[in-house]
Amino acid sequence: ExxxxxxxxxxxxxxxxxxxxxxxxxxxxxxxxxxxxxxxxxxxxxxxxxxxxxxxxxxxxxxxxxxxxxxxxxxxxxxxxxxxxxxxxxxxxxxxxxxxxxxxxxxxxxxxxxxxxxxxxxxxxxxxxxxxDAVAMGKRLAARLDTALAELLATHPLVAATTGLGCFRSLRLLRADGSPLPQSEVPDLVAAIRRAGAIVHPGVNGVQLFPALTYTEQDLAELLECIQAGLNAHVAGTGMRQ
Ligand SMILES: Cc1ncc(COP(=O)(O)O)c(C=O)c1O
Structure with missing residues (x-):
């Protein structure tokens, strides 16, 4: 074009x-x-x-x-x-x-x-x-992210999709009625995840994740717990039902 x-x-x-x-x-x-x-x-x-x-x-x-x-x-x-x-x-x-x-x-x-x-x-x-050997570390972390994000996608009803590559990822989220999370709600969601303990980047209808290549398994588990907690708190705060 x-x-x-x-x-x-x-x-x-x-x-x-x-x-x-x-x-x-x-x-x-x-x-x-x-x-x-x-x-x-x-x-x-x-x-x-x-x-x-x-x-x-x-x-x-x-x-x-x-x-x-x-x-x-x-x-x-x-x-x-x-x-x-x-x-x-x-x-x-x-x-x-x-x-x-x-x-x-x-x-x-x-x-x-x-x-x-x-x-x-x-x-x-x-x-x-x-x-x-940071590139290899990042690859190992990316493989763990693949598994963790796929699990989140399969188990959390408001996670619509994950996009990205390696340690450069996004989560696309839904409202309870199945529509994409509006951009206007993204800052509140980011704030809820922050209150739960993790700083994530605002994304398109959701959040973006750029974990350090040096993340340990425990760091990743903590990040995912904070995302889940923040997401649930956001849902509760906006009166959305899962
Ligand atoms: C893809 C891309 N290009 C360029 C820039 C600008 O980089 P700099 O701040 O080093 O000028 C950024 C910054 O976020 C970026 O993400």
Whole structure:
């Protein structure tokens, strides 16, 4: 649709491998079509991995699971594990090669980019992730999340669906009449879960979960207990019947 509207004017297409709002992973078919369109139109494919990078979805970068690599990859959050402000744009060799030409100019300037402290933070984060084998830890946690969320879906009448990938998940909820939980009720639900002991992110008709890759089984059990308790308190508070 975008190509049809823009013709060959599209220079770059930016996608999140898992859409942050709602935790919706791009399907294999969607990625295949993007890669086909890139071959046809020659645009740069940019993976915004600010949220999905650094083991969040089961691989170091979510786009590593794609059938073709992106031309540019953007990372931030996990890059320093949130310990300092930093972001990077990683360029594929085919893109970077253009700048090896002496006459090439990258028209981009930053006042505070690449400071030694920031670079040290990035290196320390990557080294600690390697020491912990954090991606494998995240994969194990994701498998436990799969089981726990499937159980919640099967047993809680107001849980309509779970979406997401790895440790990047959402719960879609229903009202007692079977309609999707209205967005206007999401802040109250988040507050109820918070009172029960866990801070979760507001989502689309529900909440989103981004547990640390280092969660223990006990941490996960506690999170799920808080969600159940918060959900039940919200239902009771709004007069909804399960
Ligand atoms: C997918 C995605 N891209 C970009 C950003 C912005 O990142 P930053 O705050 O590092 O500029 C965010 C922040 O939440 C994000 O989730």
């Amino acid at each position: 975008l190509m049809r509207r823009q013709g060959s004017q599209v220079a770059a297409v930016v996608v999140e491998p898992v859409l942050g709002s709602g935790a919706v992973p791009l399907t294999r078919e969607y990625v295949a079509e993007l890669l086909r369109l890139r071959r046809e139109h020659g645009f740069l494919l940019v993976a915004d991995e600010v949220a999905t990078g650094f083991g969040r979805t089961g691989s170091f970068f979510a786009s590593q699971e794609w059938a073709g690599h992106p031309d540019l990859l953007i990372a931030s959050k996990g890059l320093t594990n949130g310990t300092s402000a930093a972001a990077v744009v990683v360029a594929a060799r085919s893109v970077a090669a253009a700048f090896e030409d002496d006459s090439a100019v990258l028209t981009h300037g930053e006042t505070q980019a690449g400071t030694p402290v920031t670079c040290a933070t990035i290196l320390a984060t990557i080294s600690e992730m390697r020491r912990l």
